[in-house]
Amino acid sequence: MIDDTLRPVIVAKKTNDAHNMVSFELADPDGAELPAFSAGSHIDVTIPGGLVRQYSLCNSSSERNRYVIGVWNDGNSRGGSKALHAQVNEGDTLQVGLPRNRFRVPRSTKRAILLARGIGVTPILSIADYLKSQNIPFQLHYVYAMMSPGSFDGMIKDSKFAENTKFYYESTELNQLLDAGALLKDRPEDTQLFICGADWWQDPILKTAAQKGWAEERIHVERFTAKVPAAILDKVFDVKIASSGIVYKVPGDKTVTAFLEEQGVKIPTSCEQGMCGTCRIKVLEGDVDHRDKRLSSQQKDEGFFLACVSRAKGDLLVLDL
Numbered sequence: 001m002i003d004d005t006l007r008p009v010i011v012a013k014k015t016n017d018a019h020n021m022v023s024f025e026l027a028d029p030d031g032a033e034l035p036a037f038s039a040g041s042h043i044d045v046t047i048p049g050g051l052v053r054q055y056s057l058c059n060s061s062s063e064r065n066r067y068v069i070g071v072w073n074d075g076n077s078r079g080g081s082k083a084l085h086a087q088v089n090e091g092d093t094l095q096v097g098l099p100r101n102r103f104r105v106p107r108s109t110k111r112a113i114l115l116a117r118g119i120g121v122t123p124i125l126s127i128a129d130y131l132k133s134q135n136i137p138f139q140l141h142y143v144y145a146m147m148s149p150g151s152f153d154g155m156i157k158d159s160k161f162a163e164n165t166k167f168y169y170e171s172t173e174l175n176q177l178l179d180a181g182a183l184l185k186d187r188p189e190d191t192q193l194f195i196c197g198a199d200w201w202q203d204p205i206l207k208t209a210a211q212k213g214w215a216e217e218r219i220h221v222e223r224f225t226a227k228v229p230a231a232i233l234d235k236v237f238d239v240k241i242a243s244s245g246i247v248y249k250v251p252g253d254k255t256v257t258a259f260l261e262e263q264g265v266k267i268p269t270s271c272e273q274g275m276c277g278t279c280r281i282k283v284l285e286g287d288v289d290h291r292d293k294r295l296s297s298q299q300k301d302e303g304f305f306l307a308c309v310s311r312a313k314g315d316l317l318v319l320d321l
């Protein structure tokens, strides 16, 4: 679902920060203030061709004159990043939604550890700026992606949180990878962990955090690349719409949201990767094969599922629609 409060912004600045990494500074066309955002927020960006993609805001949340997004154009781009790199230039107009936040810094935060790798540092930058402005002690551990040396290092070195930041150059020569076990060991109970990077990098760290006794509510994860397995030849199952009683057979090559939309049953979606939570539906009956990166264990226990990626373990799901 695209935010219905889309607004035009102009590309005030486009900077090639590093290999395959471009940042865009977006501003109101008339120089007005932009809607405020909190640290860790992202915006929907409508890209030439009609694609909608979400990008984290990496500038200071105290700024009202611009949104800054970093766009990494990797080989796995589903088209959005590629189009932004190739087709969007300074002076062009884009449509963006209101800032939303699923990576919020809790008000109660007393201290924090921030872990980021590669382009995953974008939401972490605004969080670091916020923590610094609030005098909340924190450390930022930033692993450079191997293919993008230099991304954001200038911005960090010029920032007020430069002294809180440790860089890790991920290369075959130096290989200074962070030691998550040591970093996460024996931290005070009021420490919050914020982490953003590729799943293959952050999932083992999250496992380590759990082993070191970090409670789920102290761990804040942002996923910028969902590695959702394609549904090709996946299990076929039925979904029943509780209000109408109609049963639909979901084929193995379609998601629940895509298939139901074809049948005229529209479930709002945004990321379509199990990350944003827009397509959350309550399941009244049936076992869910959860494939999202968003729901907490509690939400799953309460019967919710994300219909854009998750499926049924058994033969039937009854949906509260």
Ligand code: FES
Residues within 6 Å of the ligand: 268, 269, 270, 271, 272, 273, 274, 275, 276, 277, 278, 279, 280, 292, 294, 306, 307, 308, 309
């Ligand atoms: S549309 Fe974002 S989680 Fe389903």
